[in-house]
Amino acid sequence: MTTAAAVGPLNGIKVLDLTAMLAGPYTTMLLADLGADVIKVEPVTGDRTRGVGPHRVGDDPDQALGGYFQSVNRGKRSVVLDLKSTDGSAKFRELVRVADVVVENFSAGVMERMGLSYESLAEENPRLVYAALRGFGDARTGKSPYESWPAFDIVAQAMGGFAGITGPLDGTPLKSGPGIGDIFPGALLALGVLAAVRHAEHTGEGQFVDVAMYDAVLAMCERIVYQHSYLGIVPRPMGNGHPLLAPFDIMQTLDGWIAVAAPSDNHWRILAEAMDRPDLSDDPRFVNNAARLANIVEVREILGAWLADRTTSAVVEALGGRVPIGPVHDAADIFNDEHVYLREMLVEVEQPGSDAPVTIAGSPIKLSSTPARVRGRGPKLGEDDADTVLAEWSTIHDHVTNTNTKGGGSNG
Known part of the structure; x- marks a missing residue:
């Protein structure tokens, strides 16, 4: 060479x-x-x-x-x-x-x-x-x-x-x-x-x-350092969620998996409208990130039920470019991505x-x-x-x- x-x-x-x-x-x-x-x-x-x-x-x-x-x-x-x-x-x-x-x-x-x-x-x-x-x-x-x-x-x-x-x-x-x-x-x-x-x-x-x-x-892993210093906690495995942001998950669709991150109130509003649930934007349980984090089980149930009924491509078509989302790709998917x-x-x-x-x-x-x-x-x-x-x-x-x-x- x-x-x-x-x-x-x-x-x-x-x-x-x-x-x-x-x-x-x-x-x-x-x-x-x-x-x-x-x-x-x-x-x-x-x-x-x-x-x-x-x-x-x-x-x-x-x-x-x-x-x-x-x-x-x-x-x-x-x-x-x-x-x-x-x-x-x-x-x-x-x-x-x-x-x-x-x-x-x-x-x-x-x-x-x-x-x-x-x-x-x-x-x-x-x-x-x-x-x-x-x-x-x-x-x-x-x-x-x-x-x-x-x-x-x-x-x-x-x-x-x-x-x-x-x-x-x-x-x-x-x-x-x-x-x-x-x-x-x-x-x-x-x-x-x-x-x-x-x-x-x-x-x-x-x-x-x-x-x-x-x-x-x-x-x-800098986050665990300040969490332990500020709060005295010992962070443990969180699955696909996030301890400070909600929703911030990888969830199952009808035919695959997709990442959905809508911790900002604006993105949550867009997501709620896409789910035909505009009421979620004003609901005190979900009105801001702190509220959604406190009620994360319900957030996941609502979002999970909506995603489970739709294909990954349908979710991408509905939310792509509007809310931070992305399908879970395997190597074959990556080789097919422009x-x-x-x-x-x-x-x-x-x-x-x-x-x-x-x-x-x-x-x-x-x-x-x-x-x-x-x-x-x-x-x-x-x-x-x-x-x-x-x-x-x-x-x-x-x-x-x-x-x-x-x-x-x-x-x-």
């Missing part, structure tokens, strides 16, 4: 990606979508997700990329280095000297044992932004009693508070469908990287950036060993002048050469250094 020709807002930013699985690769995927040159540094065996799949029937098993890997490693390049070896470590240090960013999601202490700690690499390149994503953070930014614990998405969802408020009303905790315990921390780390890169560009000073999966999920094509949220990429492309999720970040977009398929293992990358990056580094020396750089 070659570096993507299309220019994004991060064009010229050079990223060494040591991450594996989902959380870390999601971070560097976002950076690649935004135009950074992301070099995935893999061991001889490759990222563990290369073998996870799913694999499409009929694809060449020796060349095809599995869906898990292809989705979050699109637009990157791959070099193979054994960082535990003297030669591999030395080559990595050469790359670090001309890189802007290193991202890793090893367990605490792994990089130190390989002699590649942040402090060691910062000596090679004081402008380096070093980003780490772990289950419970890094001691450099705050110690944790769980620092040495391994963690996956489901652990972060459990400990960060998400699972404890998700599930049937008064029921057992549930994890989310998507891996939010990986994906949200990964997105936050990308934001942290961009902030640190901007600081480095203005000051010449790199730094250590750290996101803990536990912390990220807790931040996402929105995702107009917004480029389903993107076809090349599948090695096949003439037929595969489809992955597109970039949700939209910019008018420097678009973020999927910039190519995922890389085959070791598809690129470390020496070639080093030569390319060294040329860019020398050009930037010379420009700044002549006064062209920003002093912030």
Whole structure:
């Protein structure tokens, strides 16, 4: 593969990606979508997700990329280095000297044992932004009693508070469908990287950036924090409802499910008129959000009975564009929705060993002048050469250094 020709807002930013699985690769995927040159540094065996799949029937098993890997490693390049070896470590240090960013999601202490700690690499390149994503953070930014614990998405969802408020009303905790315990921390780390890169560009000073999966999920569940602080309560699973807004539910129609959110008095009035119950707008039990919340059982009974008698499409036709509503889509529904094509949220990429492309999720970040977009398929293992990358990056580094020396750089 070659570096993507299309220019994004991060064009010229050079990223060494040591991450594996989902959380870390999601971070560097976002950076690649935004135009950074992301070099995935893999061991001889490759990222563990290369073998996870799913694999499409009929694809060449020796060349095809599995869906898990292809989705979050699109637009990157791959070099193979054994960082535990003297030669591999030395080559990595050469790359670090001309890189802007290193991202890793090893367990605490792994990089130190390989002699590649942040402090060691910062000596090679004081402008380096070093980003780490772990289950419970890094001691450099705050110690944790769980620092040495391994963690996956489901652990972060459990400990960060998400699972404890998700599930049937008064029921057992549930994890989310998507891996939010990986994906949200990964997105936050990308934001942290961009902030640190901007600081480095203005000051010449790199730094250590750290996101803990536990912390990220807790931040996402911010509502339970203020509820506990303000009211002294311990929030529990709410089903599809909301503790502060009514109606705010996913409810069953004649042939499916639909989300209906009408907590504002205006939306409630429109909804009441659509149900041929204009009296509900002035009824003291339902006159405002607080009243509807206090009488949520009756609200759900009235709304539920009306929805159960109508198809999802009929409800959408009656309320679409007037009240916040939306049908519950499965993957097939999404593939049939014009929105995702107009917004480029389903993107076809090349599948090695096949003439037929595969489809992955597109970039949700939209910019008018420097678009973020999927910039190519995922890389085959070791598809690129470390020496070639080093030569390319060294040329860019020398050009930037010379420009700044002549006064062209920003002093912030």
